[in-house]
Amino acid sequence: MASNPVDPIIDAPFDSALSERYLVYALSTITARSLPDVRDGLKPVHRRLLWAMRLLRLDPASGYKKCARVVGDVIGKYHPHGDQSVYDAMVRLAQTFALRYPLVDGQGNFGNIDGDNAAAYRYTEARLTQVAIDLMAGLDEDATDFRATYNGEEQEPELFPGMFPNLLANGAAGIAVGMATSIPPHNAAELLDAAVALIDNPQANVLDYVKGPDFPTGGLVVDSPAAIAESYATGRGGFRVRARITVEREKGGGWYLVVSEIPYGVQKGKLIEGIAALITDKKLPILGDVRDESDEEIRIVIEPRARTVDADTLTESLYRLTDLETRVPLNLNVLDKTRTPRVMSLGEALAAWVEHQFVVLRRRSEHRLQKIADRLELLGGYIIAYLNLDRVIEIIRTEDEPKPVMIAEFELTDRQAEAILNMRLRSLRKLEEMELVRERDALTKEQAGLVDLLANEGKQRRRLKGDLRKIRDRYGPETALGARRTTIAEAAPARVIPLEAMIEREPITVILSQRGWIRAMKGHVDLASAETMKFKEGDGPAFAFHAQTTDKLLLAAATGRFYTLGADKLPGGRGFGEPVRLLIELDGSVQIIAFLRASSSDRLLVAATDGRGFLVKTADTIAETRKGKTVMTPRAGAMLSLVKPVHPEDDYVAAIGDNRKMLVFPLSELAELSRGQGVQLQRYRDGGLSDAITFRFDKGLTWAMGGEAGRMRTESDLTPWRAARGAAGRMPPTGFPRDNRFQG
Structure with a gap:
């Protein structure tokens, strides 16, 4: 009966069968594909x-x-x-x-x-x-x-036995199964100096010689010595690498940045695309243009938007936002001499390579000894032949099988006899005998030296140091290939540049119309003229104030959401401007309650129509997106009705209701929140809050008397209206405006 050609079915748990097969694959990937050997780095x-x-x-x-x-x-x-x-x-x-x-x-x-x-x-x-x-x-x-x-x-x-420290000099990168390696390149001369030091003292600190990575593309490693030492000690970490950037000045005060070296592993084309995207997306307003003037040498020219831009600010911003600064990882995961993967420190990796060089030195010496012994054996036979040349010729001429006769008569080995029989006639010269004796003496001397070398560890150390120094001379810092290219220079992390520093500071006048059209006129124009500025039919001014292009503007809606606008991004003053709702996600039916500069005060008083309110830090109202940020959450039926800046010296709050009753209470009784409904400022039986303001109690309240004369009145004694927060209040002083609005 024919045997079954199909392999027999093995009954085994699926998980164990799968894990065994996957383990075989994983080990194959680790040891035969992805990880370099510590001895040759390949x-x-x-x-x-x-x-x-x-x-x-x-x-x-x-x-x-x-x-x-x-x-x-x-x-x-x-x-x-x-x-x-x-x-x-x-x-x-x-x-x-x-x-x-x-x-x-x-x-x-x-x-x-x-x-x-x-x-x-x-x-x-x-x-x-x-x-x-x-x-x-x-x-x-x-x-x-x-x-x-x-x-x-x-x-x-x-593996390769040569004396070039390839693993650390050229680095390596690879992804295996469950592990990876990433080793940056280093300077070969520094590695060889460290290796010589390890031969003399296995406990030597290799960081006295190896300062840090040395990338083929140059650049600067800006980590601190302590951070570099920590990475090398553990075999895991990374290095912050920056491009080499210089400032070139022009006549007339202009300047531009020139990038001559870029970080290792960064593609120049993608780097320039990234810088250009900052300009297109307006993410770096102080950046003007970028162009590539490279030939064989890298030269990327970066121009600022204006000559008044600070060069350090632009450079720091580019480091943060582009690949002009990158992080090169270090994961010194290699195969050791037993083909076992493990993470080594820099010192351990270099010591393993030095140990390998000792093994190579001994193996090469033993191989040379074997070659010398083989040659000396033949030389001994040649010399015997020359000393008995006539008898050797006679044996060869007369004997049918000369080889055994020669072996017996002259006590030769089989190899010696075979070599004599294979000699050429032209070698039968007197001079040849002298050369053979000279060669034998030289080989005998070399043989004695090698035997002594193998028996003496001190001589092995001296021999290896001498050999390493010869290789080091070939890759020394004075050679074109060996000169260090990467500068090790500690630098602080690229700082976050505030938006104000990235924008050219210019005065503007911001105008928001009643129907929500916004514009920014250049310069600080007379605000009184805002009434006569052109508006669409049926529209007019709602808010107008002076600002700078570096300001952030806060817009508060009746829903309690605050929106943030960059003053530099507002439409120009020509025409009617643009609807503010194109800049933020604000529904057209929602009323705009306040519009002011974020820098006008550190704190704001916010209150709703039902009389509830609180203090909020201006920084807590700034939104990062077009959707805005909820600051006040009015109760059902109420809405945000006022937002007033709080002067640092203010210590009291004055509130007046629709019922024309006024209350004055200490500012300290008002809660400071980042978000919420707040607390009751004033209690009402009918209606709600009409207006509120913060002020200095000792200076009293001031309001306009009305009329063309523009007379003002100040009520300095507010004791009759002073009460605890949440009280009902009493009628305001005589002459208080009929619209129930405070001055300010």
């Missing part, structure tokens, strides 16, 4: 790319080869994944704005800092950089283990 795709290019002999001194050839070798021999993903990884290794020390030297379009993509791999060419050569140094000397490729046809290195 993920498998990058390692395979560089290995394939090395086998193609694409060293810095050779010519370029098509990237399609490299990608083909990688996906065919080592990395059976999509060609686009492999090419994208290769492109990043060649981008000078993405990698601090590029590992691939690209020729052609490999993308740009604007965010444009690279050309297809059939158009671009590449070869290795010296950095990549340094990173792979030692692969031919058994410095690291090799493993079979996915199909078993080739061999690939498990």
